[in-house]
Amino acid sequence: MSxxxxxxxxxxxxxxxxxxxxxxxxxxxxxxQKQATILKLxxxxxxxxxxxxxxxxxxxxxxxxxxRDEYPDVVAVENQTVVTHPWKGAYQNxxxxxxxxxxxxxxxxxxxxxxxxxxxxxxxxxxxIFGEIYLPKMFLNSNIIHFPTVKTHGHTTTTGAMKNAFxxxxxxxxxxxxxKIHQVLVDLLTIQQEIHNGIFAVMDGCVCGDGAGPxxxxxxxxxxxxxxxxxxxxDAVAAKIMGFNPLDIExxxxxxxxxxGMGDLDQIDVRGMDVKELNELNFHFQTKKSPVITWxxxxxKKTMNIKPLHQFLFNSPVFKTFIFASEFxxxxxxxxxxxxxxxxxxxxxxxxxxxxxxxxxxxxxxxxVKQWDPY
Numbered sequence: 001m002s003x004x005x006x007x008x009x010x011x012x013x014x015x016x017x018x019x020x021x022x023x024x025x026x027x028x029x030x031x032x033q034k035q036a037t038i039l040k041l042x043x044x045x046x047x048x049x050x051x052x053x054x055x056x057x058x059x060x061x062x063x064x065x066x067x068r069d070e071y072p073d074v075v076a077v078e079n080q081t082v083v084t085h086p087w088k089g090a091y092q093n094x095x096x097x098x099x100x101x102x103x104x105x106x107x108x109x110x111x112x113x114x115x116x117x118x119x120x121x122x123x124x125x126x127x128x129i130f131g132e133i134y135l136p137k138m139f140l141n142s143n144i145i146h147f148p149t150v151k152t153h154g155h156t157t158t159t160g161a162m163k164n165a166f167x168x169x170x171x172x173x174x175x176x177x178x179x180k181i182h183q184v185l186v187d188l189l190t191i192q193q194e195i196h197n198g199i200f201a202v203m204d205g206c207v208c209g210d211g212a213g214p215x216x217x218x219x220x221x222x223x224x225x226x227x228x229x230x231x232x233x234x235d236a237v238a239a240k241i242m243g244f245n246p247l248d249i250e251x252x253x254x255x256x257x258x259x260x261g262m263g264d265l266d267q268i269d270v271r272g273m274d275v276k277e278l279n280e281l282n283f284h285f286q287t288k289k290s291p292v293i294t295w296x297x298x299x300x301k302k303t304m305n306i307k308p309l310h311q312f313l314f315n316s317p318v319f320k321t322f323i324f325a326s327e328f329x330x331x332x333x334x335x336x337x338x339x340x341x342x343x344x345x346x347x348x349x350x351x352x353x354x355x356x357x358x359x360x361x362x363x364x365x366x367x368x369v370k371q372w373d374p375y
Contacts, residue, residue, distance in 0.1 A: 002230040002262035004237045007272035009206060009225050011057075011354040018061025018202065019068070021227040024271045028069060030229040031198040037066065037143040039076040039104070040168045043089040047331065049339055050219035050346045051209035054147045056094045056358040058204040058225075062145065063102040074102075077136075079109040079167045082175060082323045083330070086110070087366045097361035109168065111367070113137045121190045124254070125183035129176055135169050139195055144168075146201040146231070150222055150238050151209030152285050154293035155181050157249045158242060159214055160235035161201035161228075162189055176314065179300045182250035189231055189260050201234050202227045205241070207351050212288040216334055219346050220283060232261025233268045240265055241278075242285040290334075292326045 005024035009017040031037055039062070041054045059076075066074055076099055078086045086108035090096050099106050115137040119126075126133055146164040153159035155178055165188045166174060177184040192199055205224040209217030224241070228234035232255045236246035246252045246263050256263030270278055289297070303310040312318060346352040 001269045002233040003269045004228040005272045011350045015061045019065040031143040035197045036073040041078045043078045044214040046089040051207045094358040125180040126187040143198040150205035152213040152287040154289035161231040185251040186254045210285040212290040230261040236263045241281045
């Protein structure tokens with residue numbers, strides 16, 4: 001039976017609580033110490049916004065646990081998208097001083113070696129969308145820990161452990177996967193189970209995201225954290241807590257039916273709280289779509305069967321217009337207005353005050369990330 005740990009937490013105890021939640025599912029049995037352990041962080045926005053990207057207490061809690069258990073080879077990674085920058089995002093979200101304190105390197109995946117990979121299992125969509133599949137060579141035969149947040153997503157209803165792999169196993173042009181995103185997430189979990197020695201996820205629900213995720217959400221204080229080796233099960237439990245039926249969400253149902261994990265709540269061993277307490281948890285979230293996601297879906301769907309037009313819009317320099325529109329809307333319109341107001345409100349909360357205690361550290365010095373072809 002799949003095991004998912006869920007515990008309540010607070011700003012005063014969260015670092016220690018991450019150790020507790022990881023121990024409840026005996027993470028040491030899942031992640032062998034003799035293998036390198038990759039921390040796949042989540043950067044949904046270069047700018048800081050609550051519930052958007054990996055919060056500093058999540059990173060600190062996991063690193064503190066790994067250090068106490070003497071994991072010798074740990075590295076943190078994140079990828080670049082058409083609208084995010086890994087080094088700038090690591091600075092804005094206060095990751096770098098924590099990584100330095102624990103003597104862990106940060107490696108943007110744009111600057112590591114990628115290799116062609118032929119999956120052993122049949123793919124649902126990856127072959128069709130991308131042709132040849134590439135992945136970071138350092139991922140082969142490694143452990144991986146995913147750092148998702150409990151939040152909604154305009155493309156996938158919810159986002160979590162399975163979606164977190166999206167940023168690690170596909171280069172910058174992964175936006176093409178949006179037309180078959182649920183199938184792609186299942187393919188990525190299939191690939192992970194082939195290449196990793198151990199797969200684990202810790203999910204932060206201290207500050208959750210409700211609404212037009214993954215960026216322009218309403219921050220919600222959930223005061224919970226989760227952990228599991230089953231990526232489908234942890235996403236299912238998180239979906240239930242958010243207020244959704246997990247098996248109504250396509251990527252969870254597909255992965256469950258394919259035997260990649262457990263999406264049926266009745267067959268998941270939840271530790272850390274009793275069944276009654278878990279059943280009473282319902283955040284009543286509603287997934288909404290930002291204008292950027294709405295128009296992305298409309299244009300992809302309407303032009304999918306008109307190949308010359310689809311290629312012109314999404315595989316040519318014309319696509320840079322969409323990138324500019326997304327950056328302009330999010331960074332220049334939404335963030336300085338609605339975003340700043342919500343951040344100011346959040347800073348008055350206990351979690352907001354905890355975030356302010358973390359330091360940015362010095363501006364990072366880095367070699368500019370490689371400009372991958374986004375088409």
